[in-house]
Amino acid sequence: MKSAFGTLALGLGLAASLSATGWWVLTAQGRPTAARARLMTWLTLAAAAGACAVLVWALVSHDFSVRYVAENGARAVPLYYTVISLWAALEGSLLLWLLVLAGYTVLAMRRPHPRAASLHPWAMTVLSSVGVFFFALALFAGSAFQRISPVPLEGPGPNALLQDHPLMGIHPPLLYLGYVGLTVPFAYAVAALVTGQTGRGWVLVTRRWTLSAWTFLTAGVLMGGWWSYEVLGWGGYWAWDPVENASILPWFTATALLHSVMVQERRATLRVWNLALATSSFLLVLIGTFLTRSGVIASVHSFSQSAVGPILLGYLVGVLLFVGALFIWRADRLGPDERLDSPLSREGVFLGNNVILVGLAFTVLIGTVFPLLLEAVNGQRVSVGAPYFNRMAVPLALAMVLLMGVGPLVPWGIADPRQLARRLRLPAAVGLATIAALGLTGLRGVAPLLTFGLSAFTLATIAVQFASGTAAARSATGAAWPRALLVAIARRRRFYGGLVVHAGVALAAVAIAGSSAYGVEGEQALEIGESFSVGDYRATLVGIRPEQTPRRRAITAEVALSRAGRDLGVHEPALSFYPSMTQAVGTPSVETQADEDAYLVLAAVNDARTQATIRLAVTPLVLWLWLSGGVMVAGAVLAGWPAGRGKSRQVPVDRDRALEEVQA
Amino acid sequence: MTVTEDRSPVTDEPAAPARRSRRRWLWVTLLALGAVTVLTVLSAGFGRDPSVVDSVLLDGPAPLLAGPTLDGGSFDLADYRGKVVLVNVWASWCAPCRDEYPLLEAAQRELSPAGLQVVGIDTQDSTRAAQRFLDEMGGENFPNVLDPDGRKTIDWGAFGVPETYLVDRDGTLVAKQVCQLSAEWIATTVVPLLEGEGTGP
Numbered sequence: 001m002k003s004a005f006g007t008l009a010l011g012l013g014l015a016a017s018l019s020a021t022g023w024w025v026l027t028a029q030g031r032p033t034a035a036r037a038r039l040m041t042w043l044t045l046a047a048a049a050g051a052c053a054v055l056v057w058a059l060v061s062h063d064f065s066v067r068y069v070a071e072n073g074a075r076a077v078p079l080y081y082t083v084i085s086l087w088a089a090l091e092g093s094l095l096l097w098l099l100v101l102a103g104y105t106v107l108a109m110r111r112p113h114p115r116a117a118s119l120h121p122w123a124m125t126v127l128s129s130v131g132v133f134f135f136a137l138a139l140f141a142g143s144a145f146q147r148i149s150p151v152p153l154e155g156p157g158p159n160a161l162l163q164d165h166p167l168m169g170i171h172p173p174l175l176y177l178g179y180v181g182l183t184v185p186f187a188y189a190v191a192a193l194v195t196g197q198t199g200r201g202w203v204l205v206t207r208r209w210t211l212s213a214w215t216f217l218t219a220g221v222l223m224g225g226w227w228s229y230e231v232l233g234w235g236g237y238w239a240w241d242p243v244e245n246a247s248i249l250p251w252f253t254a255t256a257l258l259h260s261v262m263v264q265e266r267r268a269t270l271r272v273w274n275l276a277l278a279t280s281s282f283l284l285v286l287i288g289t290f291l292t293r294s295g296v297i298a299s300v301h302s303f304s305q306s307a308v309g310p311i312l313l314g315y316l317v318g319v320l321l322f323v324g325a326l327f328i329w330r331a332d333r334l335g336p337d338e339r340l341d342s343p344l345s346r347e348g349v350f351l352g353n354n355v356i357l358v359g360l361a362f363t364v365l366i367g368t369v370f371p372l373l374l375e376a377v378n379g380q381r382v383s384v385g386a387p388y389f390n391r392m393a394v395p396l397a398l399a400m401v402l403l404m405g406v407g408p409l410v411p412w413g414i415a416d417p418r419q420l421a422r423r424l425r426l427p428a429a430v431g432l433a434t435i436a437a438l439g440l441t442g443l444r445g446v447a448p449l450l451t452f453g454l455s456a457f458t459l460a461t462i463a464v465q466f467a468s469g470t471a472a473a474r475s476a477t478g479a480a481w482p483r484a485l486l487v488a489i490a491r492r493r494r495f496y497g498g499l500v501v502h503a504g505v506a507l508a509a510v511a512i513a514g515s516s517a518y519g520v521e522g523e524q525a526l527e528i529g530e531s532f533s534v535g536d537y538r539a540t541l542v543g544i545r546p547e548q549t550p551r552r553r554a555i556t557a558e559v560a561l562s563r564a565g566r567d568l569g570v571h572e573p574a575l576s577f578y579p580s581m582t583q584a585v586g587t588p589s590v591e592t593q594a595d596e597d598a599y600l601v602l603a604a605v606n607d608a609r610t611q612a613t614i615r616l617a618v619t620p621l622v623l624w625l626w627l628s629g630g631v632m633v634a635g636a637v638l639a640g641w642p643a644g645r646g647k648s649r650q651v652p653v654d655r656d657r658a659l660e661e662v663q664a
Numbered sequence: 665m666t667v668t669e670d671r672s673p674v675t676d677e678p679a680a681p682a683r684r685s686r687r688r689w690l691w692v693t694l695l696a697l698g699a700v701t702v703l704t705v706l707s708a709g710f711g712r713d714p715s716v717v718d719s720v721l722l723d724g725p726a727p728l729l730a731g732p733t734l735d736g737g738s739f740d741l742a743d744y745r746g747k748v749v750l751v752n753v754w755a756s757w758c759a760p761c762r763d764e765y766p767l768l769e770a771a772q773r774e775l776s777p778a779g780l781q782v783v784g785i786d787t788q789d790s791t792r793a794a795q796r797f798l799d800e801m802g803g804e805n806f807p808n809v810l811d812p813d814g815r816k817t818i819d820w821g822a823f824g825v826p827e828t829y830l831v832d833r834d835g836t837l838v839a840k841q842v843c844q845l846s847a848e849w850i851a852t853t854v855v856p857l858l859e860g861e862g863t864g865p
Contacts (some may be wrong), residue, residue: 310707313703313707316702316706317703318700320698320699323693324699325695328691328692331691369705372705372708522793523756604762
């Protein structure tokens with residue numbers, strides 16, 4: 001029965017999104033069909049929510065006659081993990097995708113932006129048509145609701161790695177909110193191309209959409225790193241796994257887009273560039289989805305192969321051709337661009353930042369698909385490892401940190417080099433002093449020291465700008481420091497929000513450099529009562545405790561940890577054996593501290609349970625990477641939160657601009 | 665400061681210039697080429713089981729394997745033409761490697777008179793940890809090539825540890841086992857190759 005309900009919901013969703021697409025096309029051509037189109041769009045959301053609800057219901061009630069439940073459910077799995085099994089496998093995660101897409105579609109529909117009213121129905125057409133594709137995919141290729149007969153008595157449960165940590169309930173939805181959110185800028189970019197209105201309108205509408213998608217994507221990517229750190233037990237958070245790469249590819253282009261649209265908001269330039277960034281972000285989302293869902297690349301994330309892969313590839317190529325054709329058709333509306341006054345200007349820095357970000361996206365994309373490329377050409381099988389990515393990405397990322405510091409200090413139009421040099425003097429001194437001080441304390445390595453120096457420089461430029469903004473507000477209002485700071489921020493939220501995001505990125509750079517350059521680790525087989533040291537940490541094996549539940553069999557090592565004689569308590573890294581998996585799943589135990597993490601892994605236990613092999617990795621600054629995510633999200637929210645009712649509803653952009661003029 | 669310059673409202677939608685159809689065809693061609701490339705590259709991986717990652721190197725010449733070994737000597741696979749070589753990728757930090765080690769040791773002890781040579785690739789490992797691993801296992805009776813940065817493992821197309829490769833007497837890679845070895849695999853795959861004088865299993 002649930003099978004029927006689920007299939008019905010998907011069928012209804014397909015029909016609703018098809019007719020919504022049709023009605024929106026007619027609306028775009030001036031027919032009075034908007035009401036019907038809106039109704040159908042709402043219906044799409046209802047259908048997607050219904051399909052998800054039915055599947056969760058089937059999972060929770062352990063209805064093994066539904067194929068997805070038979071393949072991913074088990075009675076012994078706790079309720080929380082049963083509910084989030086919705087996205088533990090391909091077919092279910094397609095439903096979550098649909099729900100998020102339909103939700104965004106409804107949100108995008110509700111209030112057309114006054115500056116782009118004629119683009120709105122076209123954008124809605126695009127969003128609805130993307131819905132058509134994904135509903136059809138879930139209905140015909142996903143087959144989550146297929147009825148199984150005879151009904152199995154028990155299922156294998158979700159992938160063991162996915163039922164081991166509560167973060168699994170947050171990371172995929174956040175990532176999807178980011179991924180799918182990029183469909184809205186794409187839809188408006190296509191609308192701009194279709195109508196030929198490639199000017200500022202679409203840029204103004206999509207700015208906030210891109211920013212919110214970017215915020216979710218940032219949080220989702222970092223959350224993924226955190227999950228991998230807490231669960232996978234190899235001690236790191238990023239392995240340049242193809243699917244990690246897939247999640248960061250659209251992040252690069254979305255970040256580039258967030259910056260380059262600011263140029264187009266002010267001058268008639270970069271049309272093609274912005275449209276290309278918006279459309280390629282969506283294409284990269286499709287590529288990422290394809291890489292994750294098709295199983296063409298072996299990875300911890302990849303689901304099994306199915307008909308979904310080829311269909312997604314077909315869609316990806318179809319969208320690529322469609323967008324390319326639109327660009328060629330509208331070539332006459334895409335130029336000529338206004339020239340920049342000077343390379344030494346905010347515009348110039350944004351261009352530099354865009355080149356770097358697109359370069360990063362390109363580098364990572366090539367590294368990710370290179371094995372496939374080589375296989376297509378000569379059948380050889382290679383894997384591109386972390387050394388390639390690190391060598392290519394680190395210099396680009398460092399250049400990005402540098403520009404991040406310089407950019408906000410450079411005025412629009414033409415900068416006066418002498419004045420700029422004067423403003424950069426103090427931050428540059430802070431950066432150099434940081435390198436010198438850290439070098440003197442004995443830290444080694446060019447890349448990490450450079451990263452620390454550049455990050456200090458960038459943080460100093462940010463501090464200088466907060467200080468001078470506060471000073472200006474103080475002299476204007478006469479308020480005290482804390483209040484003046486709030487006044488300054490409230491006046492230019494977008495600007496200061498951006499600075500906070502920059503501070504977060506600089507913090508992340510420091511954390512990444514420190515944790516990847518200065519970690520130490522050791523591994524030893526210990527009898528109970530024995531201990532070993534790594535750095536100033538000492539781990540003592542206190543006991544080994546087996547545990548057996550219907551869901552899994554686990555062996556836990558009780559390890560007493562101390563740092564320089566100070567007791568840090570007993571930690572319990574474990575190995576779990578799930579009935580559905582041949583290999584054991586490790587559960588590391590992490591002692592998180594402000595300066596460094598001690599990361600304990602149980603690598604092996606002998607049969608007599610008298611000896612355990614313990615790995616202890618000491619990694620500096622990891623906590624700051626997670627905190628930097630919070631800073632970035634806070635900055636993005638500060639920059640993008642809709643202005644309050646009343647005073648500033650009408651034209652926020654011009655208000656920003658006027659204030660900037662006042663301050664300059 | 666010069667910030668306030670050039671703030672006049674932008675003239676938004678440009679007029680259409682004369683079309684240049686030749687350039688347009690160039691772009692159409694480029695777009696078609698791009699689409700074909702994407703299609704070819706991304707579809708290269710279809711139709712195979714992602715957990716079976718050995719399809720290509722199998723039945724071809726085995727990759728090169730030469731370099732210093734853990735015991736301070738050196739090893740070159742090329743010197744072992746005429747022998748059946750079992751190449752095992754391992755690391756001291758890998759738990760299944762610990763479990764399968766006795767099997768490898770036994771294979772070397774019992775099957776070397778029949779022409780088998782076992783060789784390990786100790787990958788992404790520190791020499792000290794690896795040495796301790798071998799000490800715990802009761803010493804080594806076959807050479808272990810050092811591969812601290814994982815390059816050699818990549819040459820062999822390994823995706824993880826442990827993985828085991830079988831090279832026949834002519835230097836052809838004839839079999840691959842992902843994950844832990846079993847006595848049964850040795851009996852059904854390695855032993856017939858030793859008896860069959862160089863023909864595949």
